Amino acid sequence: MLRLRTYLTQPMSIAPLTSFRVLFGTVMCVSVLRFWLNGWVHDLYIEPTFFFKYYGFEWVQPLGAAGMYAVFAVMAASALGVALGLFYRWSAVTFFLTWTYVELLDVTNYLNHYYFVSIAAFLLIWVPAHRSFSVDVWRKPDIVVGLVPRWLVGIFRLQLGIVYVFAGMAKVNEDWLLRAMPLKIWLASRSHYPLIGWIFKTSWGAMAFSWMGCLYDLCVPFLLLMRRTRPIAYLAVVGFHLITWWLFPIGMFPFIMILGTLIYFPGEWHEKWQGRLLGLMNGSLRKVNPSIATAAILSKTVWKPKFKNAFLGLMFLHFALQLIFPLRYLLYPDHLFWHEQGYRFGWRVMLMEKAGYATFHVRDPQTRRSTEVQNLDYLRPNQERMMSTQPDLILQFAHFLDAEYQRKGISNPEIYAEVYATLNGSGSRPFIDPTVDLSLETEGFHAKSFILPFEQDTPNHPKETTR
Amino acid sequence: MKKLWMHSKALFTAITLLIAFGCGDKGNDPLEYDRAALAANLGDNIIVPAYSNLQLAMTAVRVSHASFRAQPGVTALTILRNDFTAAWCAWKQCSPFEFGPAASVSLRSAVNTFPTDTIQIKLNVNAGTWDLNLAANIDARGFPAMDFMLFGLGNDETAVVARYTQPADSAHLQAYLGALVADVQALVVGVQNQWTGGYLATFKASLGTDVGSSTSLLVNELNRDLEIIKTASIGIPLGKQTFDQPLPEKVEGLYAGISARLASQEVIALYEIYLGEGLQATDAYGLEDALEALKAEYNGSQLSTTIRSQFSTTRNALMAIPDPLSNAVVSNRAPVEAAYTEIQKLVILLKTDMASAMSILITYTDADGD
Numbered sequence: 001m002l003r004l005r006t007y008l009t010q011p012m013s014i015a016p017l018t019s020f021r022v023l024f025g026t027v028m029c030v031s032v033l034r035f036w037l038n039g040w041v042h043d044l045y046i047e048p049t050f051f052f053k054y055y056g057f058e059w060v061q062p063l064g065a066a067g068m069y070a071v072f073a074v075m076a077a078s079a080l081g082v083a084l085g086l087f088y089r090w091s092a093v094t095f096f097l098t099w100t101y102v103e104l105l106d107v108t109n110y111l112n113h114y115y116f117v118s119i120a121a122f123l124l125i126w127v128p129a130h131r132s133f134s135v136d137v138w139r140k141p142d143i144v145v146g147l148v149p150r151w152l153v154g155i156f157r158l159q160l161g162i163v164y165v166f167a168g169m170a171k172v173n174e175d176w177l178l179r180a181m182p183l184k185i186w187l188a189s190r191s192h193y194p195l196i197g198w199i200f201k202t203s204w205g206a207m208a209f210s211w212m213g214c215l216y217d218l219c220v221p222f223l224l225l226m227r228r229t230r231p232i233a234y235l236a237v238v239g240f241h242l243i244t245w246w247l248f249p250i251g252m253f254p255f256i257m258i259l260g261t262l263i264y265f266p267g268e269w270h271e272k273w274q275g276r277l278l279g280l281m282n283g284s285l286r287k288v289n290p291s292i293a294t295a296a297i298l299s300k301t302v303w304k305p306k307f308k309n310a311f312l313g314l315m316f317l318h319f320a321l322q323l324i325f326p327l328r329y330l331l332y333p334d335h336l337f338w339h340e341q342g343y344r345f346g347w348r349v350m351l352m353e354k355a356g357y358a359t360f361h362v363r364d365p366q367t368r369r370s371t372e373v374q375n376l377d378y379l380r381p382n383q384e385r386m387m388s389t390q391p392d393l394i395l396q397f398a399h400f401l402d403a404e405y406q407r408k409g410i411s412n413p414e415i416y417a418e419v420y421a422t423l424n425g426s427g428s429r430p431f432i433d434p435t436v437d438l439s440l441e442t443e444g445f446h447a448k449s450f451i452l453p454f455e456q457d458t459p460n461h462p463k464e465t466t467r
Numbered sequence: 468m469k470k471l472w473m474h475s476k477a478l479f480t481a482i483t484l485l486i487a488f489g490c491g492d493k494g495n496d497p498l499e500y501d502r503a504a505l506a507a508n509l510g511d512n513i514i515v516p517a518y519s520n521l522q523l524a525m526t527a528v529r530v531s532h533a534s535f536r537a538q539p540g541v542t543a544l545t546i547l548r549n550d551f552t553a554a555w556c557a558w559k560q561c562s563p564f565e566f567g568p569a570a571s572v573s574l575r576s577a578v579n580t581f582p583t584d585t586i587q588i589k590l591n592v593n594a595g596t597w598d599l600n601l602a603a604n605i606d607a608r609g610f611p612a613m614d615f616m617l618f619g620l621g622n623d624e625t626a627v628v629a630r631y632t633q634p635a636d637s638a639h640l641q642a643y644l645g646a647l648v649a650d651v652q653a654l655v656v657g658v659q660n661q662w663t664g665g666y667l668a669t670f671k672a673s674l675g676t677d678v679g680s681s682t683s684l685l686v687n688e689l690n691r692d693l694e695i696i697k698t699a700s701i702g703i704p705l706g707k708q709t710f711d712q713p714l715p716e717k718v719e720g721l722y723a724g725i726s727a728r729l730a731s732q733e734v735i736a737l738y739e740i741y742l743g744e745g746l747q748a749t750d751a752y753g754l755e756d757a758l759e760a761l762k763a764e765y766n767g768s769q770l771s772t773t774i775r776s777q778f779s780t781t782r783n784a785l786m787a788i789p790d791p792l793s794n795a796v797v798s799n800r801a802p803v804e805a806a807y808t809e810i811q812k813l814v815i816l817l818k819t820d821m822a823s824a825m826s827i828l829i830t831y832t833d834a835d836g837d
Contacts, residue, residue, distance in 0.1 A: 353826070370711070425823065
């Protein structure tokens with residue numbers, strides 16, 4: 001224990017942290033601009049009239065066209081600020097707040113890597129990632145530090161490790177390892193890809209990819225930590241993420257991970273590259289103060305947190321939550337992928353092929369007559385698609401319809417959902433109990449009794465005996 | 468904790484099995500469908516012939532309208548009406564292809580927005596001048612407007628012919644009808660020219676499953692078309708969105724009284740795309756073959772055959788509705804309800820099972836996932 005403590009408090013170069021700041025800020029700035037240029041600010045945050053809220057964050061509201069574009073402009077600028085290390089704390093706080101605000105606007109846009117960005121931005125607020133290799137140091141040379149306690153860099157290594165290991169643990173299930181699902185489905189429809197397409201159509205190909213993916217996720221953070229295995233592990237990182245980027249529409253995630261995992265490299269490696277980069281800039285841009293380069297690398301000042309105990313307490317809380325929250329699914333009965341209670345915020349990435357179809361019926365208790373809802377009168381196609389497979393969103397939409405039909409003059413409307421879903425090629429089957437009036441159900445952490453079991457024994461849907 | 472333990476058990480078992488059997492099961496055939504064959508058959512044998520068929524049908528309408536215009540009479544009107552009905556049914560073969568060239572001119576809404584706006588039509592006719600491309604005229608053009616002009620101006624043939632022979636506005640009526648026919652024909656010719664002039668090659672070459680690939684476009688629009696049948700053709704008239712209050716005036720083909728026929732024609736068109744059957748009725752490579760090749764399953768049976776039989780059940784249910792549908796939704800609801808239920812089952816199979824098995828997202832737009 002004492003040895004671990006000594007090890008963790010040992011001073012090490014600040015360079016891995018500053019590199020992480022630069023790369024993260026840059027890739028986020030590009031991300032935000034790409035999002036904007038794809039027209040998604042409009043499509044996802046201005047056009048919709050209904051937004052799916054996170055439980056407890058119902059008060060987060062969109063700001064209208066001008067407001068949303070302003071938020072994205074500020075977000076891009078603050079990401080750039082983080083990258084440059086310019087007004088760093090303000091930039092980091094602003095980026096974290098704007099990004100997280102936008103993520104909280106609509107559950108249907110949830111992606112694990114968006115959640116990771118929020119967390120990384122949150123962690124960056126608290127660390128002195130601008131105390132070297134930054135514009136702030138160029139402005140105020142006396143803030144420069146060269147060394148930080150090892151645990152400070154460790155925070156980010158641990159966070160990335162948690163992402164990988166949980167992602168790997170989530171893959172340890174029957175469907176993924178024994179039936180190569182859903183990769184079998186996804187790869188089969190990509191067998192026309194050049195070079196390795198022929199592997200995709202074989203059943204052993206999907207099986208091999210499933211196993212490699214699982215082992216990769218479980219092992220890579222540990223292999224990146226060890227000096228001897230680091231080069232090969234990083235090669236695997238680049239290969240793995242480039243392949244997923246090539247195969248699947250997963251946006252910027254591969255690049256975030258490819259650049260983010262560089263933080264596992266030692267301080268000297270980062271110092272060497274930062275020095276080269278500054279040398280290059282000095283060569284071409286004469287006006288740059290050479291002190292940034294030399295001061296940063298040569299400074300032997302060790303950074304110490306001002307409120308050490310508060311800081312360590314915050315980190316302890318954060319990581320305790322990180323380790324416990326993804327496991328909350330264990331408290332719910334039946335198949336996690338089916339009911340999705342405790343699915344989000346658990347690093348379950350590309351785990352299932354699921355599709356659903358939801359029809360809502362509004363019943364007037366006075367006349368005892370029902371009417372069907374056109375979901376697309378209220379939702380965008382992507383919102384409808386996400387809602388149709390996620391029970392909490394189905395409930396939320398039912399509650400919206402309750403209010404909507406109340407407004408239309410029906411007192412106490414009853415809302416019923418007729419939903420069918422298919423999971424990993426299982427065949428579509430009833431998902432939500434169509435006899436339950438969802439307007440009376442409440443949202444919360446309790447298990448939702450209106451979700452029908454995954455394995456069903458009905459005349460139309462005989463229980464599978466092959467499992 | 469029990470789940471964690473079960474997971475580790477699964478991992479352990481899997482490792483053992485993998486060691487025991489080398490690289491897992493090798494007995495399966497390759498999982499792959501012939502994308503090139505699918506796109507080629509759809510493009511060459513289904514889509515392009517469907518447009519040329521429609522174009523021929525519209526030419527026939529044009530010719531018979533010219534005779535009717537020259538010599539308005541019951542016989543000429545009957546011929547014109549028959550040609551018109553045939554053309555509307557020919558349109559049903561094209562309706563699912565609302566992507567690429569058709570999407571660029573919004574063909575589906577331009578030629579088949581219903582119910583038609585009879586007040587707007589009368590305004591246009593009275594004014595004697597019109598621009599069919601104006602937004603205000605979106606429900607005063609296309610087949611539904613022609614339906615009104617040919618069947619809705621009087622109770623029987625004689626009454627309709629009388630309207631076209633009245634000196635007061637017969638010239639305007641004839642001109643408007645001619646404009647409607649010419650409008651649809653011009654749109655169809657334009658779309659067909661785009662298909663043969665390059666888009667066919669593009670369609671046959673874009674072989675992925677991403678948003679924008681030919682399979683994805685086709686499956687998305689096929690689903691959308693089926694949902695239009697479900698909602699607009701059957702559901703709304705039946706009162707599915709008005710607390711069971713039937714809305715007979717909302718049917719497609721109100722004046723000709725051919726609503727159920729049009730709906731079944733459209734489902735038949737979708738069925739043929741699914742089977743890969745062109746107008747020549749030869750069963751070549753279709754979506755069914757793709758699902759077969761992918762060995763897609765449905766609760767223990769083959770997905771391809773499940774969908775095939777649901778298509779035929781749905782078609783039969785629609786054909787069992789006696790036309791006019793506008794009467795059936797009021798006084799003979801059972802067969803309409805039955806057909807609606809079958810369409811719903813078909814939508815579920817296509818939108819969840821088929822899309823999932825082929826790894827196609829039903830979103831109509833691009834977005835990131837994870």
